[in-house]
Amino acid sequence: MALLEVQGLKKYFPVKQGALSRNIENVRAVDGVSFNLNRGETLGLVGESGCGKSTLGRCILRLIEPTAGKIIFDGRNLIEIGKRELRQVRSSLQIIFQDPFSSLDPRMNVGRIIAEPLRNHLKTSRTEIKDRVAYLLEKVGLHPEQMGRYPHEFSGGQRQRIGIARALALNPLAIICDEPVSALDVSIQAQVINLLIQLQEELNLSYLFIAHDLSVVEHISDRVAVMYLGRIVELATDRELYRNPLHPYTRALLAAVPVPDPDVRKQKILLQGDVPNPVNPPAGCSFHTRCPERKDICSQEEPALRDMGHGHMAACHITA
Amino acid sequence: MIAADRPLLKIQDLHTRFHTLDGVVNAVDGVDFHVLRGEVLGLVGESGCGKSVTALSILQLLRCPPAEIQGRILFEDEDLLRLSKEDIRKIRGSGISMIFQEPMTSLNPVLKIGEQIAEAVRIHKEMNRRESWQWAVEMLRMVQIPSPGSRSRQYPHKFSGGMRQRAVIAMALSCQPKLILADEPTTALDVTIQAQIMNLMLRLKEEFNTAVVLITHDLGVIAEMADRVVVMYAGKVVEEAPVRELFKDPRHPYTLGLMGSIPVIGRKEKTGRRLHEIPGLVPSPLEKPQGCRFHPRCNKVMDICRVKEPPVVRPSETRRVSCWLEAEDGGRV
Numbered sequence: 001m002a003l004l005e006v007q008g009l010k011k012y013f014p015v016k017q018g019a020l021s022r023n024i025e026n027v028r029a030v031d032g033v034s035f036n037l038n039r040g041e042t043l044g045l046v047g048e049s050g051c052g053k054s055t056l057g058r059c060i061l062r063l064i065e066p067t068a069g070k071i072i073f074d075g076r077n078l079i080e081i082g083k084r085e086l087r088q089v090r091s092s093l094q095i096i097f098q099d100p101f102s103s104l105d106p107r108m109n110v111g112r113i114i115a116e117p118l119r120n121h122l123k124t125s126r127t128e129i130k131d132r133v134a135y136l137l138e139k140v141g142l143h144p145e146q147m148g149r150y151p152h153e154f155s156g157g158q159r160q161r162i163g164i165a166r167a168l169a170l171n172p173l174a175i176i177c178d179e180p181v182s183a184l185d186v187s188i189q190a191q192v193i194n195l196l197i198q199l200q201e202e203l204n205l206s207y208l209f210i211a212h213d214l215s216v217v218e219h220i221s222d223r224v225a226v227m228y229l230g231r232i233v234e235l236a237t238d239r240e241l242y243r244n245p246l247h248p249y250t251r252a253l254l255a256a257v258p259v260p261d262p263d264v265r266k267q268k269i270l271l272q273g274d275v276p277n278p279v280n281p282p283a284g285c286s287f288h289t290r291c292p293e294r295k296d297i298c299s300q301e302e303p304a305l306r307d308m309g310h311g312h313m314a315a316c317h318i319t320a
Numbered sequence: 321m322i323a324a325d326r327p328l329l330k331i332q333d334l335h336t337r338f339h340t341l342d343g344v345v346n347a348v349d350g351v352d353f354h355v356l357r358g359e360v361l362g363l364v365g366e367s368g369c370g371k372s373v374t375a376l377s378i379l380q381l382l383r384c385p386p387a388e389i390q391g392r393i394l395f396e397d398e399d400l401l402r403l404s405k406e407d408i409r410k411i412r413g414s415g416i417s418m419i420f421q422e423p424m425t426s427l428n429p430v431l432k433i434g435e436q437i438a439e440a441v442r443i444h445k446e447m448n449r450r451e452s453w454q455w456a457v458e459m460l461r462m463v464q465i466p467s468p469g470s471r472s473r474q475y476p477h478k479f480s481g482g483m484r485q486r487a488v489i490a491m492a493l494s495c496q497p498k499l500i501l502a503d504e505p506t507t508a509l510d511v512t513i514q515a516q517i518m519n520l521m522l523r524l525k526e527e528f529n530t531a532v533v534l535i536t537h538d539l540g541v542i543a544e545m546a547d548r549v550v551v552m553y554a555g556k557v558v559e560e561a562p563v564r565e566l567f568k569d570p571r572h573p574y575t576l577g578l579m580g581s582i583p584v585i586g587r588k589e590k591t592g593r594r595l596h597e598i599p600g601l602v603p604s605p606l607e608k609p610q611g612c613r614f615h616p617r618c619n620k621v622m623d624i625c626r627v628k629e630p631p632v633v634r635p636s637e638t639r640r641v642s643c644w645l646e647a648e649d650g651g652r653v
Binding site: 048049155157158185186187188189190191193194197212214215216218219220239242243252253254255256257258259260261262263270271273274275 | 366367466480481482483510511512513514515516518519537538539540541542543544563564567577578579580581582583584585586587588589593594595596597598599601602
């Protein structure tokens, strides 16, 4: 059974106007998303800015309240449980944020930052907590002596390691990684990716890895989901998705990735225009306005996410 | 030597320091390179290596003091560092223009897009209001902004990220400069928009024979756009090569490390899931290591690297590398 099962998850942000703050329309940030995350697996979630991938990650932890849907984690539906129970669940479902500068309290030293979840969730003695913090710091490649220092004394990559140590404090089963390396320099990015892979192997963690960089996602993921305007348009194993992309959007995304090899300056599938406004997504297939292969049906009927063979899911009329 | 062979821009022994309360920061520390007419020179390195400060020094967009710029910056054989403020202002925009990473911060939020482009043209090309506005609309059309006439009368907040960057490019090109300094022009954009902008820049470069200094940390962007590449580390040039040679045969351990540390689609099946990493951190600009600046992170470090700065070795006419491993006596001194 899957560790995390998301079914028909929706998040609509109301757009209010006028003196009575009437709800005039909705931004459909997440619009009916379903997927599974298995134990010890990394599911990559890619898409361009505004596609709803970060909102989705936050909805799963109920940091943002979802509008509809089911989130079944370790046998419990997180939508239905109360606050106290939710706090318990969050000890085994953690999150790492993109910006290592704003996600750590500047007035707390590193020891306190990492000890905070331990103090809140476990009734243990001070020395035990201190030992645990030292162990965690070592685990993420920092020195236990640095416990007394403050976030501003660390570089971006080191801060991201602190964020990872904090997420690991309560032995979670799964971590939602929201763009964990996109603010880092390439050489530091490699260090953090390697750390995440190593921790996963040691602790059998599951990751939901949210990122916009397709090469990073391919590198770390076992399966990959592609999002466009609040929906998953394609989901497959990383090998399948990158070798045999079925959705025209996935194909365009892959073609747009610059390849670090001057000999393969390739012909690009250039998408025209920008991502449409999620307040009024286009009718039918939401990608049809930019799709180079669209047919008449695409503007009329919404394609469902279907199995195109061997578990390769895609939502497209053309590839059907 | 005929004029066409002479470099458009030639930087010699450029030093840019900042006098701060914590001490002197040598952000750019003896950099030299040149740019030919119509070519794209890639300037690569991680944050803090001095690549942006180099660009800002060329146009003297740094406040002095605390900054102090020394060396020679020859643009069409004229040393920009010896020009008066008035003369350097004439070069900015019409001779050399700049594209910044974050398009929102380089656009004025309370001026219409068209006005922002027209303003520069009025000053540098002596056009009147109507002509300059028409010119602005033409420029917007050239960078493929849909319905440029009505778009030119809008304010920047109405534009999406990709459109803003197009507007900034239109502005940079409006006075037909000979050289554009593009500082991470696509880093803030999504990949599909990045591809559009890269395509546009290459097309415009062909059309107007504009030279571009492309500053980026993204080796993928470099591979697709640059003709030649200069790699910087901690304020110094560590390697220079034509783009194909650099990717085929990188010589400096830092360049090698950078190339190994980027994930490449399809490569993990061959090399496994672990990425090659460069250990440690970029050194603080206040306390740069002795000898070769890369030695604390280098996996091929030798004794001499710790004490003596490496020489500049030229394996061929178009290449140079600053590393003891490349020196003829192999660093045995």
